[in-house]
Amino acid sequence: MKLLVSRRLPESVMEAAARVFDVTCRGVTTPMDHAECVAGLRDFDVILPTLGDAFRAAAFAEVPDPRARLLANFGVGYNHIDVTAARAAGLEVTNTPGAVTDATADIALTLILMTARRAGEGERMLRAGRWTGWHPTQMLGLHVTGKTVCVIGMGRIGQAIARRCHFGFGCRIVYANRSAKSVDFPAEQMDLPAALAAADIVVLATPGGAETHHLMGAAEFAAMQGHAIFVNISRGDVVDEAALIAALQAGQIAGAGLDVYEFEPQVPEALIGMENVTLLPHLGTAALEVREAMGRMALQNCIAFAEGRPLPNIV
Numbered sequence: 259m260k261l262l263v264s265r266r267l268p269e270s271v272m273e274a275a276a277r278v279f280d281v282t283c284r285g286v287t288t289p290m291d292h293a294e295c296v297a298g299l300r301d302f303d304v305i306l307p308t309l310g311d312a313f314r315a316a317a318f319a320e321v322p323d324p325r326a327r328l329l330a331n332f333g334v335g336y337n338h339i340d341v342t343a344a345r346a347a348g349l350e351v352t353n354t355p356g357a358v359t360d361a362t363a364d365i366a367l368t369l370i371l372m373t374a375r376r377a378g379e380g381e382r383m384l385r386a387g388r389w390t391g392w393h394p395t396q397m398l399g400l401h402v403t404g405k406t407v408c409v410i411g412m413g414r415i416g417q418a419i420a421r422r423c424h425f426g427f428g429c430r431i432v433y434a435n436r437s438a439k440s441v442d443f444p445a446e447q448m449d450l451p452a453a454l455a456a457a458d459i460v461v462l463a464t465p466g467g468a469e470t471h472h473l474m475g476a477a478e479f480a481a482m483q484g485h486a487i488f489v490n491i492s493r494g495d496v497v498d499e500a501a502l503i504a505a506l507q508a509g510q511i512a513g514a515g516l517d518v519y520e521f522e523p524q525v526p527e528a529l530i531g532m533e534n535v536t537l538l539p540h541l542g543t544a545a546l547e548v549r550e551a552m553g554r555m556a557l558q559n560c561i562a563f564a565e566g567r568p569l570p571n572i573v
Contacts, residue, residue, distance in 0.1 A: 259303040259564050264290050264311050267332065268546060271553030278561055279304065289338075292317055299324040299347075304560050307339065308332040309540075310522075315343040324349065328569075330559040332552055333543075334358045334415075335493055336573055337466035352559035352571045355414065357551040362491055362542040363418035366461055369489045369515030370407075370423075372536045374400040374459070379533045400458065400487065400512065406430040408457030410450065410473070411464030411492065412439045419461055419491075420445060432456050454481040459489065466493030474498065479505035487513040491542055494519040503528045506535065517542055 261279035265287055266272065275281050282302070284290070289310030290298065295317040298305050305326050307313060313329060318340065324347055329339055331353045341351050372378055376399045383389055383397075407423045409416045412435040423429040424443040431445040434453040439445070454460060460482060464470045474488075475498040482488065488511055490497055499520040505511050506529075513534035519525050522540065529535050543549060555571065562569050 260301070261304045261306060261560060262298050262302040264298075264305070264307045264332075267306075267553040268550045270550055271557060274554070275306075275557055275560070278557075278564065296320045299326045299349075302326050304328045304330060304563060306330045306332055306556055306560065309335070310338050313339040313344065315340045318343040318347040318349075321347070328352070328560065328563045330556045330563070331573075332556045335466055337493060341573060350563070350569055351573045352556070352569050353573050354552045354555040355571060357548065357555050358543045359414045359418050361545055361548040362415050363422055365517055365538065365542050366415075366419045366463070366489055366491045367422050367426075369491065369517060369536055369538065370402060370459055370461070370487070373487045373489065373513045373515035373534070374402050376534075378536045382533075400485065402429070402459070403427045404429065405458035406432060406456055408453045408460045409433045410453070410460065410462050411435060412441075412445075412447075413463065413465070415491070416461075416463035417441055419463060423459075429459075450478065451481045454478055455483065458483065458486050460486060462488070462490040462492045462496060464492050464496055466496060470496045472496070472498040472501075474502070476501040476504065479510055482511050484510065485512050487511065487515065489515040491517045494522050499526060499529075506532055 259279055261275060261281050263283040266283050290312060292312050295313050299321040303325060307329055327349055329344060329349055329351045334353050334355050336353050339351055344351050376397050380397055407429045409420045412433045420431045421443055424431050432448050432453045433445055434450040438447050462474060473496050479501055515536040517538045517540055559569050559571055
């Protein structure tokens with residue numbers, strides 16, 4: 259079978275794929291555009307896409323009888339794929355849950371600590387030669403231990419974040435989620451406005467897609483406490499970025515830590531210019547062993563399809 263890999267994966271994964279499939283790998287790191295998606299659907303049996311590849315309804319509409327029968331997504335998030343249109347065209351869609359959980363939760367904690375303790379600002383000051391030495395009131399930040407953390411979206415990643423905050427920092431956990439969750443630590447489910455109002459730290463961990471588009475907007479930022487910080491490790495368009503910027507500029511919230519952006523890879527100059535904002539270049543799963551595990555999971559879905567077995571991670 260012919261397999262199209264949209265962007266090169268770790269070498270161990272590429273080698274494993276080549277043992278099973280006739281592999282074609284794009285030579286660029288940018289997302290597949292509409293024309294490339296159309297060609298992929300037409301010319302390959304299996305496609306291994308990832309973040310941003312434009313498998314929208316329009317792509318499937320152009321290929322009424324696609325050769326491809328599986329989109330084995332590399333990543334847990336698949337909001338770049340119109341799953342309904344894919345299934346209508348005869349394709350199944352899989353993803354890589356579980357493999358990304360701990361690494362993404364770790365990045366959330368990185369952003370919480372960096373933003374609360376003003377680590378990015380402090381490093382910039384030191385590197386610029388502006389540090390004149392320690393004194394008792396220098397760069398006072400938010401003490402994380404014992405604070406109330408609101409997790410929006412209590413799936414695998416949300417629970418991993420909450421667990422780290424509770425057991426590692428003694429935080430009280432409140433959460434907003436469509437359903438109650440049974441977890442191994444104290445956690446209080448609230449509606450979103452109440453959870454936001456209760457929190458010192460708000461972490462967004464929902465899936466992307468139409469249902470969560472701009473879930474965090476002007477009203478939600480207004481509901482937060484003035485000393486609170488906001489962290490997003492989910493998808494950029496779950497946040498109304500203009501509303502976030504306005505809330506930060508108005509002092510409605512104290513800071514933000516972001517690993518994803520609404521129009522990624524574009525990052526607004528307004529955010530770049532703010533000292534109270536921590537900005538990371540979508541590092542959520544950027545560890546070799548994690549990307550290898552993701553690749554192996556995506557490849558397992560491809561192999562199961564090729565062998566006519568049930569798909570392990572169908573979405």
